[in-house]
Amino acid sequence: SPLIQRLKSLAFSAVYRKKYGAKMDIMIIIILLILTGYLSKYLKILKEQDRTVLNNIVVYIAMPSTIFLTIMSNVSPSDLPQYIKLPFLIFITFALCGGIGYIIGNLLKLNKESLGGLILVCGLANTGFLGYPIIYGFYGSEGLSRAIFCDIGGVLTSLLFGTYVGITFGKSNIDKNKNVLKSVIKELLKFPPLMTALFSILLISLGISISNIPEFFTTTISYLSNATIPLIMISLGLSLSPSSAKFGIKYGIIATIVRMGIAPLIILGSSIIFSIDGLDKNVLLLESAMPSAMMSLVFAVLYDLDVKLVASACFITTVSSFVILPIIYNLL
Numbered sequence: 001s002p003l004i005q006r007l008k009s010l011a012f013s014a015v016y017r018k019k020y021g022a023k024m025d026i027m028i029i030i031i032l033l034i035l036t037g038y039l040s041k042y043l044k045i046l047k048e049q050d051r052t053v054l055n056n057i058v059v060y061i062a063m064p065s066t067i068f069l070t071i072m073s074n075v076s077p078s079d080l081p082q083y084i085k086l087p088f089l090i091f092i093t094f095a096l097c098g099g100i101g102y103i104i105g106n107l108l109k110l111n112k113e114s115l116g117g118l119i120l121v122c123g124l125a126n127t128g129f130l131g132y133p134i135i136y137g138f139y140g141s142e143g144l145s146r147a148i149f150c151d152i153g154g155v156l157t158s159l160l161f162g163t164y165v166g167i168t169f170g171k172s173n174i175d176k177n178k179n180v181l182k183s184v185i186k187e188l189l190k191f192p193p194l195m196t197a198l199f200s201i202l203l204i205s206l207g208i209s210i211s212n213i214p215e216f217f218t219t220t221i222s223y224l225s226n227a228t229i230p231l232i233m234i235s236l237g238l239s240l241s242p243s244s245a246k247f248g249i250k251y252g253i254i255a256t257i258v259r260m261g262i263a264p265l266i267i268l269g270s271s272i273i274f275s276i277d278g279l280d281k282n283v284l285l286l287e288s289a290m291p292s293a294m295m296s297l298v299f300a301v302l303y304d305l306d307v308k309l310v311a312s313a314c315f316i317t318t319v320s321s322f323v324i325l326p327i328i329y330n331l332l
Contacts, residue, residue: 026137027326030130033230037237051238058129058231064196065224066132067148071200072210074145080204083149085274086284090127090153093266093288097258098123098161104254116169117296117306121255121313123161124293125263127154128193129236130321131290133229135283138329143283148197150287155194159187162299170303239294240315248309252316255292259317260324263288282332289328291317 040046075083101122105115125131128151135147188194210218267288271281292314300310 033233034237037234054235062228066228086149087153094157114306117309120296121292122258125290127151146283166303248312252313255313260289291321
């Protein structure tokens with residue numbers, strides 16, 4: 001009867017809200033934290049330059065604490081063979097997305113600087129600064145441990161691929177004949193989150209777990225870790241500039257399609273080939289669909305690429321992700 005159908009509908013809605021409502025709240029929380037950063041800039045409480053200080057706190061203190069605590073608490077030696085697949089697939093996927101950006105840019109007959117910018121925003125994703133909060137909100141610490149491994153692939157892509165694109169397509173005065181690989185390796189060794197992840201993996205491989213570490217140390221690390229997500233979001237809010245969107249809406253849409261449409265499809269096919277399923281597959285899919293990395297803007301400035309195109313695409317893909325990522329999560 002209609003009454004029974006109505007009761008069933010209400011029951012389903014209640015179950016759905018219970019199952020997904022709290023998960024969807026994470027997107028509202030993230031948006032509010034980013035808005036806090038943006039309003040702080042707008043109200044002149046903080047300056048856009050202050051994001052450098054916040055980023056340094058995140059990169060050198062808070063994020064390494066989160067990475068160490070998460071890996072040591074959630075990863076066992078038997079997990080490593082499966083986890084190692086994640087950064088590899090992220091690296092391959094992002095490189096392919098950059099290649100797709102290159103093809104599209106050539107079809108649009110972009111100049112070298114704009115072509116390089118489009119390659120970056122299609123190929124590099126925000127797997128750390130936005131990936132960590134979203135994955136943690138959706139899947140908790142177990143999901144975050146997998147996101148950290150995905151981010152290893154993201155970091156490698158950013159530094160290797162980003163440097164290559166900058167030198168190849170940029171018009172800066174940087175010596176293009178110097179040893180690029182040596183420079184990139186030096187930068188990798190100076191990046192604390194990556195070094196912390198590799199050190200934590202080494203400890204896990206040696207059979208050392210969180211229980212073998214003094215409690216006062218893990219408690220200190222835990223306090224520092226708690227600052228990671230709020231600081232990341234506030235810093236991101238300081239970085240976003242809505243006015244930049246007007247410089248390249250078309251390219252922002254292209255980057256969104258590649259980043260949040262094509263990249264997950266590549267991962268979907270790869271996960272079948274490499275026998276990845278369950279939580280590993282879900283985190284891998286969401287991480288592959290993260291918006292264009294803010295590091296793209298750093299490379300654009302450093303190598304004198306099309307900064308306006310990159311800034312526009314970063315803003316548009318980031319805003320679009322607040323709608324698209326929850327849809328992907330619900331489909332998963």
